[in-house]
Amino acid sequence: MEKIEDFSDERHKAWCIQCGKTLSPVKGESNKDHVPSQCMLDKEAPDNLPEVTICRECNTGFSSDEEYFVAFLGSVISGNADPKGQAFKRSERVLASNRKIQKAVEESLTVQKDASGNERVVFAPDMERILRVIVKNARGHVYFEHGQPVFGEPEHAAAVPLGVLTKDQAEAFLNVDHGEVWPEVGSRMMDRFARTAFWDDDPDFVEGWVVVQPGVYRYAAIDDGRFIVRIIMREYLAAEVIWDRD
Numbered sequence: 220m221e222k223i224e225d226f227s228d229e230r231h232k233a234w235c236i237q238c239g240k241t242l243s244p245v246k247g248e249s250n251k252d253h254v255p256s257q258c259m260l261d262k263e264a265p266d267n268l269p270e271v272t273i274c275r276e277c278n279t280g281f282s283s284d285e286e287y288f289v290a291f292l293g294s295v296i297s298g299n300a301d302p303k304g305q306a307f308k309r310s311e312r313v314l315a316s317n318r319k320i321q322k323a324v325e326e327s328l329t330v331q332k333d334a335s336g337n338e339r340v341v342f343a344p345d346m347e348r349i350l351r352v353i354v355k356n357a358r359g360h361v362y363f364e365h366g367q368p369v370f371g372e373p374e375h376a377a378a379v380p381l382g383v384l385t386k387d388q389a390e391a392f393l394n395v396d397h398g399e400v401w402p403e404v405g406s407r408m409m410d411r412f413a414r415t416a417f418w419d420d421d422p423d424f425v426e427g428w429v430v431v432q433p434g435v436y437r438y439a440a441i442d443d444g445r446f447i448v449r450i451i452m453r454e455y456l457a458a459e460v461i462w463d464r465d
């Protein structure tokens with residue numbers, strides 16, 4: 220990805236954007252955290268992957284949920300929770316190395332027969348874990364693009380397969396409207412707007428979406444008075460998180 224410098228307000232950099240705690244200057248007490256985590260992308264992860272600074276507890280606290288997420292998403296797309304049957308290396312690795320997660324994903328899978336007797340795999344994932352990862356990433360995307368932390372629980376957080384949306388719903392979801400208002404001066408989103416408008420040279424910014432890895436992960440961080448984050452993973456899972464701003 221292109222590296223975009225951040226000139227947003229320095230005062231917003233004193234806290235962990237995930238939990239709101241003051242960041243400690245002590246070495247090892249705060250960490251750079253990639254958004255999205257490398258584990259959610261295929262190897263090789265792109266250069267200049269967005270990163271934000273968060274506290275140590277948050278940095279380690281999310282890793283189990285992220286592994287579950289990766290294993291679940293790989294399994295649902297592959298149609299099974301067998302490490303050997305995975306379409307992606309990432310889910311194969313988690314399922315093969317973590318028995319607890321493999322079991323949890325397997326238990327969320329049931330085979331149903333439809334009216335014509337065809338078997339289909341139905342997943343009922345642990346949505347709490349799925350949404351924790353999505354909200355974590357969404358906070359990171361808002362902060363990275365707009366230079367503003369969003370604390371507290373979002374007003375809305377949901378994730379569904381793109382395929383279950385109606386045609387109109389899918390169109391509305393995919394059509395990202397950043398509106399007329401330009402983002403805060405100095406923010407990365409402002410930089411993307413300017414570069415796209417004047418020089419057409421931000422290859423990662425495609426129709427309002429920031430493409431982290433084509434076909435694997437893209438997101439849109441919209442500021443229309445609220446912060447709206449949309450994420451599409453593997454062109455399969457569609458997620459949306461919304462924070463009202465006051």
Ligand SMILES: [Zn+2]
Nearest residue numbers: 235238274277
């Ligand atoms: Zn934290």
